[in-house]
Amino acid sequence: MCEENRARAVAEAAARRSYGKLLAFLAARSRDLMAAEDALSDAFAAALTDWPRHAVPDNPEAWLIAVARRKLVDADRKRRSGERLAPDLILSAQELAIARERGDDIPDERLALMFACAHPAIEPSIRAPLILQTVLGFDAAAIASAFLIAPATMGQRLARAKSKIKQAGVPFRIPERKELPARVAAVLDSIYAAFSEGWSDPLGSEARRRNLSEEAIWLGGLLASLLPQEPEALGLLSLMLYLDARRGARRDERGEYVPLADQDVQLWNEGLIGKAEALLFEASAMGAVGRYQLEAALQSAHLVRRKGGDADWTAIETLYDRLLAMTGSPVVAINRAIAIGQTRGPEAALAALDSVAGQAQILLYQPYWAGRAVVLAQLSRRQAAAEAYERAIGLESDPAVRRFLQRRRAELTTA
Numbered sequence: 001m002c003e004e005n006r007a008r009a010v011a012e013a014a015a016r017r018s019y020g021k022l023l024a025f026l027a028a029r030s031r032d033l034m035a036a037e038d039a040l041s042d043a044f045a046a047a048l049t050d051w052p053r054h055a056v057p058d059n060p061e062a063w064l065i066a067v068a069r070r071k072l073v074d075a076d077r078k079r080r081s082g083e084r085l086a087p088d089l090i091l092s093a094q095e096l097a098i099a100r101e102r103g104d105d106i107p108d109e110r111l112a113l114m115f116a117c118a119h120p121a122i123e124p125s126i127r128a129p130l131i132l133q134t135v136l137g138f139d140a141a142a143i144a145s146a147f148l149i150a151p152a153t154m155g156q157r158l159a160r161a162k163s164k165i166k167q168a169g170v171p172f173r174i175p176e177r178k179e180l181p182a183r184v185a186a187v188l189d190s191i192y193a194a195f196s197e198g199w200s201d202p203l204g205s206e207a208r209r210r211n212l213s214e215e216a217i218w219l220g221g222l223l224a225s226l227l228p229q230e231p232e233a234l235g236l237l238s239l240m241l242y243l244d245a246r247r248g249a250r251r252d253e254r255g256e257y258v259p260l261a262d263q264d265v266q267l268w269n270e271g272l273i274g275k276a277e278a279l280l281f282e283a284s285a286m287g288a289v290g291r292y293q294l295e296a297a298l299q300s301a302h303l304v305r306r307k308g309g310d311a312d313w314t315a316i317e318t319l320y321d322r323l324l325a326m327t328g329s330p331v332v333a334i335n336r337a338i339a340i341g342q343t344r345g346p347e348a349a350l351a352a353l354d355s356v357a358g359q360a361q362i363l364l365y366q367p368y369w370a371g372r373a374v375v376l377a378q379l380s381r382r383q384a385a386a387e388a389y390e391r392a393i394g395l396e397s398d399p400a401v402r403r404f405l406q407r408r409r410a411e412l413t414t415a
Contacts, residue, residue: 007051011044014060016211020135022065024113028172030072033116033134033162039075043068110135111187111222112172118186121168122161127186128193129154130161136194136212174226187223188236188292191216195240200398216240224279234283235293238276242299245272257400265306273303294323313342330356331365338371346378366395370405382412 019040026036043064057063117130129147132138144154164170175183198212220237227233249267252258280296298319301312320336323329333356341349353372362368373388389409396402 003052003055007048007056010051010056010060011047014064015044015137018061019137020110020113021108022061022068023134024109024172025065026068026072027113027116027134028109029069031166031169031172033113033165034159035072035075036068037134037162039068039071040064042071109172110219111226112174114187114190114219115175115183116165116170116172117161118183119165119168119170120182121164121170123157124186126157126161127183128189130158131186131190132193133158134162136190136215138194138197142197177229180227180230184227184230184232188232191219191223192236192240192292195220195243199243213240213244217244229286231283231286231288232290232292234279235290235296238279238283239292239296239299241272241276241279242296242303245269245276245303251400255400257398257404259404260302261311268303268306273306276300289322291323291327294319294326298323311342313339317343330359330362331367334362334365334368334371338374341375341378346375349375350379364395366392369395373405373408377408377412385409386412 023033023036023040026040027033030036030039046067047060047064051057114131114135117134118127122130129143132143133140140155140158141151143158144151147154149157195213195216198214198216217237217240220233220240224230224233224237245268246260246263248269249263249265250258258264276296277300280293280300283293283296298316301315301319304310304312317336317339320332320339324332324336334353337349337352337356340352350372353368353375356362356368369388369392373385373392376382376385376388386409389405389412393402393405393409396405
């Protein structure tokens with residue numbers, strides 16, 4: 001591999017692995033999120049020019065931080081027009097020079113930045129998207145798609161939120177216990193969104209999604225250790241571990257999609273399941289049940305199958321009832337309808353699906369059409385089932401899942 005290609009590969013790997021960590025470190029010291037983003041972007045650009053000529057450094061992240069800090073200092077000097085530089089900027093530059101020589105790890109301050117992005121001064125609806133972009137590396141277009149907002153509108157809102165952080169003097173730190181209720185929900189939601197994005201690429205084949213689920217579990221574990229009395233932090237970590245325990249069973253040896261009901265329970269990770277169960281028990285003992293605890297309990301009810309028999313569908317329906325009452329989410333309503341199909345039959349399931357069919361966003365949600373197709377097939381309404389499968393196939397981006405749906409649709413004509 002030529003030096004230019006190697007330099008680009010190392011820079012891309014550093015961006016995937018450490019962008020949020022580097023940005024959090026810079027922002028915490030400069031107290032200017034937008035300036036930190038600009039400086040880090042310039043540092044990556046400089047790497048693509050410098051590394052092919054002078055070799056890739058042994059510690060790419062330390063190199064990037066040192067260059068970004070110099071750019072922040074230069075920018076601050078220009079803004080101040082000769083005024084004395086802020087002492088914290090000089091101190092940070094000195095600390096980084098020493099750390100670079102020793103090869104020390106850069107402190108991971110992502111949680112502090114996440115809580116800064118969830119500050120009450122920031123509009124609630126933009127907190128989770130802001131965290132996803134600044135800390136977890138999502139681009140504005142991906143965030144806009146997830147929140148059903150035009151990309152240009154999302155970009156403008158994100159820019160305003162970053163400016164607000166600077167104007168309001170938002171501190172980059174883990175808040176005190178009394179401050180948590182106003183912030184922790186956005187942090188939890190963003191961590192789970194990152195996990196879900198990585199979870200949708202189980203083979204790790206997409207660079208943008210690679211390692212996201214592992215990073216989310218690490219951040220969730222860090223959050224739970226910092227906030228051991230926050231039941232939803234424990235609930236979220238439990239949920240992610242339950243899901244991650246099934247990772248090895250989600251694709252067969254050919255890379256084809258395997259639905260939960262058909263997965264080989266011997267491939268589920270008992271160690272992770274045990275940790276998830278302990279966390280869920282600890283959270284439930286605190287007496288404040290929330291969304292993530294309920295979702296973790298749903299996974300536990302599904303995983304009962306590993307002990308023989310079927311999933312606990314009665315418990316699953318009851319849990320979805322509680323979750324729907326708590327969130328009002330149409331996605332939860334769809335999952336509840338599928339559970340009803342197991343407990344009360346396909347006619348009841350179809351009625352439950354029909355009850356949410358009028359919501360516009362549902363018509364663009366693949367699981368709705370896939371679930372509807374299954375129920376219609378059970379009712380021997382093959383033409384309608386085939387049409388539902390077609391809609392689901394058209395909305396699915398994962399090739400393996402799309403092939404699975406195509407096989408299910410083909411089975412309608414041979415049954």
